[in-house]
Amino acid sequence: MNQDYHFMDLAIQEAIKGRYQTWQNPMVGAVIVKNRQILATGYHQHFGDSHAERDAISKLTFEQLSNSTLYVTLEPCSHYGKQPPCADLIIKSQIKRVVIAQVDPHSLVTGKGIQKLKDAGIEVVTGIRANAAQALNYFYTFFYQHHRPWISLKQAISLDHKLGLTNQRTAITNSKVYEKVHQERSDYQAIIIGSNTAMIDNPSLHSSQVSDYPPIRVVLDRRGRLFKRPDLKLFTDQSQATWIFTQHPELFSNLHNSWVKIFQTDGTIEDVVNQLTKVGIQSLYVEGGAKIHQAFWQTGLVDELITYQAPVLLGKDGYDAFTPDNTVLFTDLKLKQLANNFRIEGKLSHV
Ligand code: AOF
Ligand code: ZN
Numbered sequence: 001m002n003q004d005y006h007f008m009d010l011a012i013q014e015a016i017k018g019r020y021q022t023w024q025n026p027m028v029g030a031v032i033v034k035n036r037q038i039l040a041t042g043y044h045q046h047f048g049d050s051h052a053e054r055d056a057i058s059k060l061t062f063e064q065l066s067n068s069t070l071y072v073t074l075e076p077c078s079h080y081g082k083q084p085p086c087a088d089l090i091i092k093s094q095i096k097r098v099v100i101a102q103v104d105p106h107s108l109v110t111g112k113g114i115q116k117l118k119d120a121g122i123e124v125v126t127g128i129r130a131n132a133a134q135a136l137n138y139f140y141t142f143f144y145q146h147h148r149p150w151i152s153l154k155q156a157i158s159l160d161h162k163l164g165l166t167n168q169r170t171a172i173t174n175s176k177v178y179e180k181v182h183q184e185r186s187d188y189q190a191i192i193i194g195s196n197t198a199m200i201d202n203p204s205l206h207s208s209q210v211s212d213y214p215p216i217r218v219v220l221d222r223r224g225r226l227f228k229r230p231d232l233k234l235f236t237d238q239s240q241a242t243w244i245f246t247q248h249p250e251l252f253s254n255l256h257n258s259w260v261k262i263f264q265t266d267g268t269i270e271d272v273v274n275q276l277t278k279v280g281i282q283s284l285y286v287e288g289g290a291k292i293h294q295a296f297w298q299t300g301l302v303d304e305l306i307t308y309q310a311p312v313l314l315g316k317d318g319y320d321a322f323t324p325d326n327t328v329l330f331t332d333l334k335l336k337q338l339a340n341n342f343r344i345e346g347k348l349s350h351v
Contacts, residue, residue, distance in 0.1 A: 003036065004071070004099050004128050005128060007031050007033055007038070007069075007071040007099070008031075008071050008073070008099060008101055009129065009132075010031050010041065011030055011031045011041075011052075011071045011072060011073050011101070012029055012073055012101070012129060012132055012133060012136065013029065014029025014030065014031065014041050014042065014043040014052065014073075015027040015028050015043055015044070015073045015133075015136055017029070017043050017045070018043050018044050018046070020186060020209045020210070020211040020213070021046045021047065021211060021213070022044050022045075023047040023189070023212075023213035024047065024140075024189070024280045024281075024282060025044060025047050025140075026044070026074055026104075026137040026140045027043070027044060027073075027137055028043065028044045028051060028052035028053075028072065028073050028074045029042070029043045029044075029052050029072070029073050030042045030043065030052040030053050030055065030056040030070060030071065030072045030073070031056065031070075032057070032060060032064075032065070032068050032069070032070050032071075032095075033068060033069045033070075033071065034067065034068040034069070039059075039064050039068060040059040040064075041056055042054070042058075042059065043055060047212075047213065048083075049083075050083060051076075051077065051083050051086050052072060052073070052074075053072055053076055053086040053090060054083070054086060054089055057070075057089060057090070057093055057095075062093070062094070065093040065094060065095055066093075066094040066096075067094065067095075067096045068095050068096065069096065069098070069099060070090060070097070070098045070099070071099045071128075072098065072099070072100055072101070073100075073101045073102060073129075073133040073136065074101065074104050074137070075102065075103050075109060075110070075113045075114055075126075076090055076098070076100075076113040077104065077108075077109050077113055078109060078112040078113040078115075078116045079108045079109060079112070081108075085113075085116075086113070087113045087116040087117055088116075090117060090122070091116070091117065091120040091122065095122065096122065096123065097122065097125070098117055098122055098123070098124050098125070099124075099125045099126075099128050100114065100124065100125065100126045100127075100128070101126075101127070101128055101129045101130050101132065101133030101134075102130050102133035102134050102137070102141075103126060103130075105140075105141050105145050106144050107144065114126065138150070139188075139189070139283040140282055142282070142283075142303075143277075143280075143282035143283075147277065148273055148274075148277050148301065149189070149190075149273065149276060149277060149281050149282050149283050149284045150283045150284070150303050150304070151283075151286060151296065151301050151302050151304070152285050152286065152302075152303065152305070152306055153286045153288075153296060153297070153302055153304070153322075154181070154184075154285055154286065154287050154288070154306040154307075155288055155290075155293060155305075155306070155307050155308070155321050155322075156172060156173045156177065156307075156309075157172075157307060157308070157310070158172055158309070158310060158312045158313055158314045158318060159309065159310075159311060159312065160313045160314060160315070160318065161321050162314040162315075162318030162319060162320055162321065163288065163289060163290055163318070163319055163320070163321050164314070164318065164319065165314060165317050165319070166317060166318070166319050167200060168200065169200055169201045170314075172310040172312050172314070173308045173310045173341050174310065174338065174339050174340060174341050176338035176339045176341065177308045177310075177341050177343070179208070180338060180343065181308070182206060182208040183208045183209070184285070184306075185205065185206075185207035185208075185215055185285055186207040186208060186209035186211065186214070186215070187283070187285075188215050188283045188284065188285040189213075189215055189216065189281045189282055189283050189284075190216045190217075190218045190243075190276060190281050190283070190284050190285070191205050191207075191216070191217055191218065191284075191285045191286075191287055192218045192219075192220065192272075192285070192286045192287065193205070193219055193220070193292065194219070194220050194221075194288065194291055194292040195220065195222075195223070195225050195226055196289055196291070197287065197289045197292075198219050198226060198229075198232060198234060199225070199226070199229060199232070202232055202233055203233065203234075204233040204234070204237050204239070205217045205240070205287075206240070207240075214239065214240045215285065216241045216242075216243055216281070217234055217240055217241065217242045218242075218243045218245065218276070218284075219234060219242065219243070219244050220265075220269075220272060220292060221244055221245065221246045222245075222246060222247050222265070222267045223246070223247070223248065224246045224252065226252075226255075227248075227251040227254070227255060230254070230255055234260075235255055235260060238259050240259070241259050241260075242259060242260045242261070243261045243262075244260070244261070244263065245263045245272050245275070246263070246264070247264070247265060247267050249262045249263070263275055269295050269296055269298075269299045270299055270301075273299070273301060286302075290319065290320060290321055290322045291322075293321070293322035294322040294323075297322055297324055302348060303347060303348055303350075303351050304345065304346065304347050304348065304351070305330070305345070305346050305348070306343070306344070306345050307343070307344045307345075308338075308341055308342070308343055308344075309341060309342045310340075310341050311340055311341070328348070329349050330347060330348065331346070331347050331348075331349050331351070332345075332346065333346045334346075
């Protein structure tokens with residue numbers, strides 16, 4: 001029915017209100033309708049808090065709910081997590097019809113929520129605006145489908161494909177790129193840099209969106225060189241968590257505190273990705289430098305390359321961006337001009 005699309009669009013608008021606050025949970029929106037009238041709306045407001053369905057249902061009386069239709073952007077859950085199962089609440093509320101956009105890719109839920117509703121005699125319709133709902137929770141969906149985080153490499157290069165001048169901090173891109181990168185970081189759950197970048201650039205890796213869950217700053221420091229640099233912003237600025245992956249955790253005993261966490265690794269990127277997967281990190285923004293990019297590239301796990309290019313030639317004193325061994329084809333290419341710089345985004349063809 002046409003109105004199903006209309007009400008689902010509203011549910012998607014509701015879901016978006018939770019952006020930057022649902023963290024490892026999906027953004028979900030709900031709309032309850034009876035006789036073509038909207039009775040209540042709701043959304044998942046914060047990680048750990050009420051689900052969208054409960055948020056909407058709790059605003060209505062039993063009488064209002066009875067025989068109503070619930071529009072929800074994600075399949076209602078059927079398991080006990082931080083919240084009780086929404087499917088049970090929907091059944092208890094005597095909602096007659098449930099329209100769902102996306103089937104939950106989370107293996108604890110997939111299909112089970114829908115089945116529970118059907119078993120209780122509720123009419124269930126799925127797939128209404130499924131693509132839009134999936135796009136809303138792109139990284140969440142990828143994580144549960146592929147059992148690892150989505151990985152974007154980000155690099156800022158000159159026209160001669162160099163990242164900067166050797167051993168000194170070099171800003172080659174303009175202020176619009178600076179703003180865009182700060183905004184873009186907010187979409188990811190972790191930002192990754194290598195120890196060289198940490199020491200040379202001393203970055204704070206801030207993101208521009210206000211959130212209770214700013215991206216975690218992950219530093220790959222196999223040899224444990226950073227223990228001698230407690231002055232780095234990553235250690236002194238408590239705005240975001242810093243996680244160090246090293247083969248020498250013992251060196252960091254003094255730096256370990258409530259926002260700095262030390263992880264032991266075997267030194268491979270695969271191990272870092274595995275450990276991040278285990279703690280539920282769904283998306284990585286790998287900022288470099290070139291060695292880290294190269295190491296990620298070699299795993300074959302990179303899903304997207306984001307390149308910012310500035311109109312400058314760094315010449316022979318510049319150091320090279322990473323270079324793949326073979327020809328690489330991109331899909332879904334996006335090109336955007338930011339004043340006199342370019343942003344080029346390409347997904348790898350395996351995605
Ligand atoms: C949400 N918000 O509106 C819906 C979700 O730990 P819990 O209880 O919050 O459960 C999280 C899971 O519940 C989540 O991964 C997803 O599978 C399902 N549905 N989650 O956070 C919602 N409807
Ligand atoms: Zn739920």
